[in-house]
Amino acid sequence: MAEILFELAGISKSYPGVMALDDVSLRVNRGEVLGLIGENGAGKSTLMRVLGGVIAPSEGVIRIGGTDRARMTVNEATRAGIAFVHQELNLFENLDVAANVFIGRERLVGGPLKLVDDAQMRARVTPLLERLGAEFTPDTLVDNLSIAERQLVEIAKALSIDARVIIMDEPTSSLTISETERLLGVIADLKAHGVAVIYISHRLGEIMTCADRVVVLRDGRTVGELARDRLSHAAMIRLMIGRDLKALHTPPKRPPQPGGCDIVGVVTSAFPDRQIDLSVRHGEILGLAGLVGAGRTSLARAAFGIDPLLGGEIRIDDAPVDVASPRDAIRQGIYLMPEDRKKSGLVLELPIRENVTLASLLNYARMWLVSGPAERKVAKEQVRRLSIKVPSIDMEAVTLSGGNQQKVVLGKWLSMQPRVMFFDEPTRGVDVGAKSEIYALMRELADQGVAILMISSDMEEVIGVSDRIAVMHEGSVSGVLEREQFSEYNVLQLAIGQALDTVEAAAP
Amino acid sequence: MNKKELGLGLLLLVISAVTGAINPAFLSLVNLLNMANLIGLFGVFALGEGLVIITGGIDLSLGSMFALLGVIFIDLLTTYQVPWPLALLAVLLGGLVLGGIQGFLVTRLKMQPFIVTLCGLLIYRGAARYYTSDSTRGFGYGDEAGTLSSIASGNVAGIPNTFIFLIILALVLGVLLHRSVYGRWLYAVGKNEEAARFSGINTNIVIATAYIISGGLAGVSTVLFVFYTNSVSPSSFGNFYELYAIAAAVLGGCSLRGGEGSILGIVLGTALLQVLQNLVNILGIPNSLNFAVMGTVILIGVLADHQLQARRRRKMALAGLARTAPRSTLEGQQGAGPRGADALAARTGDQA
Numbered sequence: 001m002a003e004i005l006f007e008l009a010g011i012s013k014s015y016p017g018v019m020a021l022d023d024v025s026l027r028v029n030r031g032e033v034l035g036l037i038g039e040n041g042a043g044k045s046t047l048m049r050v051l052g053g054v055i056a057p058s059e060g061v062i063r064i065g066g067t068d069r070a071r072m073t074v075n076e077a078t079r080a081g082i083a084f085v086h087q088e089l090n091l092f093e094n095l096d097v098a099a100n101v102f103i104g105r106e107r108l109v110g111g112p113l114k115l116v117d118d119a120q121m122r123a124r125v126t127p128l129l130e131r132l133g134a135e136f137t138p139d140t141l142v143d144n145l146s147i148a149e150r151q152l153v154e155i156a157k158a159l160s161i162d163a164r165v166i167i168m169d170e171p172t173s174s175l176t177i178s179e180t181e182r183l184l185g186v187i188a189d190l191k192a193h194g195v196a197v198i199y200i201s202h203r204l205g206e207i208m209t210c211a212d213r214v215v216v217l218r219d220g221r222t223v224g225e226l227a228r229d230r231l232s233h234a235a236m237i238r239l240m241i242g243r244d245l246k247a248l249h250t251p252p253k254r255p256p257q258p259g260g261c262d263i264v265g266v267v268t269s270a271f272p273d274r275q276i277d278l279s280v281r282h283g284e285i286l287g288l289a290g291l292v293g294a295g296r297t298s299l300a301r302a303a304f305g306i307d308p309l310l311g312g313e314i315r316i317d318d319a320p321v322d323v324a325s326p327r328d329a330i331r332q333g334i335y336l337m338p339e340d341r342k343k344s345g346l347v348l349e350l351p352i353r354e355n356v357t358l359a360s361l362l363n364y365a366r367m368w369l370v371s372g373p374a375e376r377k378v379a380k381e382q383v384r385r386l387s388i389k390v391p392s393i394d395m396e397a398v399t400l401s402g403g404n405q406q407k408v409v410l411g412k413w414l415s416m417q418p419r420v421m422f423f424d425e426p427t428r429g430v431d432v433g434a435k436s437e438i439y440a441l442m443r444e445l446a447d448q449g450v451a452i453l454m455i456s457s458d459m460e461e462v463i464g465v466s467d468r469i470a471v472m473h474e475g476s477v478s479g480v481l482e483r484e485q486f487s488e489y490n491v492l493q494l495a496i497g498q499a500l501d502t503v504e505a506a507a508p
Numbered sequence: 509m510n511k512k513e514l515g516l517g518l519l520l521l522v523i524s525a526v527t528g529a530i531n532p533a534f535l536s537l538v539n540l541l542n543m544a545n546l547i548g549l550f551g552v553f554a555l556g557e558g559l560v561i562i563t564g565g566i567d568l569s570l571g572s573m574f575a576l577l578g579v580i581f582i583d584l585l586t587t588y589q590v591p592w593p594l595a596l597l598a599v600l601l602g603g604l605v606l607g608g609i610q611g612f613l614v615t616r617l618k619m620q621p622f623i624v625t626l627c628g629l630l631i632y633r634g635a636a637r638y639y640t641s642d643s644t645r646g647f648g649y650g651d652e653a654g655t656l657s658s659i660a661s662g663n664v665a666g667i668p669n670t671f672i673f674l675i676i677l678a679l680v681l682g683v684l685l686h687r688s689v690y691g692r693w694l695y696a697v698g699k700n701e702e703a704a705r706f707s708g709i710n711t712n713i714v715i716a717t718a719y720i721i722s723g724g725l726a727g728v729s730t731v732l733f734v735f736y737t738n739s740v741s742p743s744s745f746g747n748f749y750e751l752y753a754i755a756a757a758v759l760g761g762c763s764l765r766g767g768e769g770s771i772l773g774i775v776l777g778t779a780l781l782q783v784l785q786n787l788v789n790i791l792g793i794p795n796s797l798n799f800a801v802m803g804t805v806i807l808i809g810v811l812a813d814h815q816l817q818a819r820r821r822r823k824m825a826l827a828g829l830a831r832t833a834p835r836s837t838l839e840g841q842q843g844a845g846p847r848g849a850d851a852l853a854a855r856t857g858d859q860a
Binding site: 304306325326327329330331336338343344345346347348349350354358359361362365368369370412 | 683687688689690692693695696699700702703704705706707708709710767
């Protein structure tokens with residue numbers, strides 16, 4: 001009989017407007033590897049944050065060592081033996097391995113002088129590194145370690161606090177195959193020592209290899225649990241999807257016109273050994289699906305001139321275009337709505353008016369002097385056209401809601417003549433109402449002949465809004481779906497790098 | 509004129525009035541004109557410094573630039589007997605080129621402005637001292653640049669030409685910064701360089717231009733200072749002047765984080781600094797306390813400004829809260845469907 005380390009019962013977490021977790025229960029046994037899977041935004045990370053004490057659940061019970069509690073602090077979670085190996089590693093590159101393992105818990109010498117005892121910390125870390133089969137010493141600077149090695153440091157850190165559960169969030173997303181195999185070996189070893197591992201991954205193959213049990217989340221709920229003997233790709237995918245999609249799709253007013261934007265053999269710096277080939281026709285919305293980190297944003301950045309194109313070319317209506325800088329791209333009518341609007345889309349402290357005209361200011365200037373009336377006219381036009389809810393165009397962009405901010409970014413581009421538009425996660429952090437407005441605007445643009453590429457990790461959005469879906473996997477396009485092939489199942493299959501045919505055969 | 513500049517102007521008036529009440533000599537025409545001359549001299553390069561600070565950078569090299577360009581300028585006029593228009597042109601070009609090099613290092617080679625201009629400070633000073641073997645250069649008894657000298661240190665109806673020049677320059681730069689496309693880009697780059705780049709602005713050129721303007725104005729200032737002192741001692745000429753400029757800009761509302769500040773503010777900041785120096789003399793405060801007084805006023809000024817801004821932000825946040833509160837409950841009712849988790853992903857950064 002497996003010893004239960006801890007249990008989450010009936011955990012819910014709601015934010016204003018959203019239910020992130022809805023009655024989720026989870027039990028972790030000593031020395032088992034628990035796979036946790038679900039789509040982007042299914043609630044995995046939120047659940048893990050509850051477990052780590054970072055956020056408090058709205059409802060539910062956390063049961064550890066026989067005591068029930070409504071919430072935990074980070075310190076309590078650490079004391080209960082819960083440790084994280086983060087997706088983005090939280091290490092200090094300027095410090096050595098031992099200092100990282102003991103960060104915040106430094107061993108001291110010298111009494112009141114409180115000097116850091118490097119020797120003792122290094123001596124304590126050595127056996128941990130040996131156990132993990134690491135080939136570096138405790139006094140190595142983390143800066144000199146590879147991603148895989150840094151992960152070992154995180155695991156050593158977890159072991160140094162006698163962790164009983166180690167949560168690994170997408171641990172292999174940046175590892176090579178041999179590094180991944182080694183990590184799976186380490187996990188097997190941890191398991192043999194009675195440490196439980198919660199393994200979160202999109203890579204179902206790895207889950208198949210290492211998990212004793214798999215819990216599937218969808219829309220903040222536990223939708224299924226699979227024991228080891230019942231694990232299969234098809235079973236996992238079937239549980240991850242299977243939600244009723246609202247029919248968002250507004251068909252184009254007219255069929256896509258000939259011509260458009262062709263991405264030919266493009267190589268980006270994120271995946272220097274992969275090529276991307278895609279084409280979007282005028283009047284079409286092409287959804288660009290894939291897992292986070294599949295190279296979609298890198299493609300958009302390269303096509304917009306932010307990052308250099310390492311190979312290939314962008315063609316519009318069969319003529320190659322120069323996209324050496326965003327200025328060139330803009331001149332060609334290629335615009336990008338960036339993923340992070342606060343960082344890249346807006347100058348938050350400037351008024352809406354100045355944000356709207358930032359990219360096209362020279363059009364409203366004579367001899368480089370800005371014409372106030374012309375500028376105000378354009379800004380007002382965009383505010384009206386996009387129904388941005390704001391008392392004045394002189395309000396700072398920072399005061400707006402997410403949806404209205406996104407519309408200001410959109411206004412910046414629509415005040416010019418778009419030919420090709422990239423939307424990178426256009427509705428992230430946008431409320432439901434503004435979402436459908438943004439969808440309607442995208443369709444309107446497409447109907448005016450703009451070729452639209454929409455990067456989205458929101459399955460409902462990808463399926464609902466797109467006319468075709470291209471799916472990317474690890475830096476290249478793994479398949480393109482026509483509307484009649486649209487299904488979450490197919491998108492997910494392509495996103496995890498499986499061929500479509502075998503899948504359809506296996507589909508129910 | 510915004511609140512910050514209004515406050516600064518008031519502060520300037522109050523300090524002047526109080527000083528004048530204690531010692532009427534402060535308000536004598538001679539003293540006022542003397543101050544106007546100094547404000548003109550220090551204001552010119554403070555404006556250039558201000559532009560650089562708005563980009564989020566800093567220029568520490570100005571004082572040393574004065575020394576290097578100064579000795580070259582005097583040498584051209586005296587030793588080489590170069591006609592003054594050519595010498596003037598050479599110094600202006602020299603300033604532009606030095607500014608251009610610094611701008612290039614900051615933007616294309618991605619070096620930190622502090623380091624680039626700190627090295628400039630050391631290199632130019634060293635070059636000036638080596639070039640002159642550390643000896644002071646001055647004009648002889650000849651009339652090498654009589655015309656230029658009378659322009660630079662002369663006056664119109666008693667008002668020093670330096671002050672008049674500052675006013676004209678401030679108007680030109682005021683239009684450039686507050687009315688032109690370039691000025692808009694400068695603020696955008698200073699506030700959020702990435703968003704500016706995503707809007708197709710060539711941020712490197714915008715930033716480098718600020719350094720070039722600052723260098724060019726340093727060339728102008730060199731000439732004005734040379735005719736103010738009539739000689740250049742390479743080891744001390746212009747020492748610390750860059751710090752006066754930074755102080756004036758900060759006092760005038762520039763933030764070292766970039767994206768904030770105005771021409772009027774910088775001019776007022778320069779004026780306030782000169783008034784402070786002057787009142788130390790006039791009120792018989794020991795001259796050795798000069799820097800301490802300046803430091804204290806800047807500290808208090810910036811502190812007060814921060815407090816006022818924080819209060820304004822708190823008020824805005826409260827107002828914002830009051831506005832959004834009823835709406836978020838509404839969302840709670842309509843958003844409880846299956847789409848909840850996706851919307852959350854953005855808020856919590858959930859990528860899993």
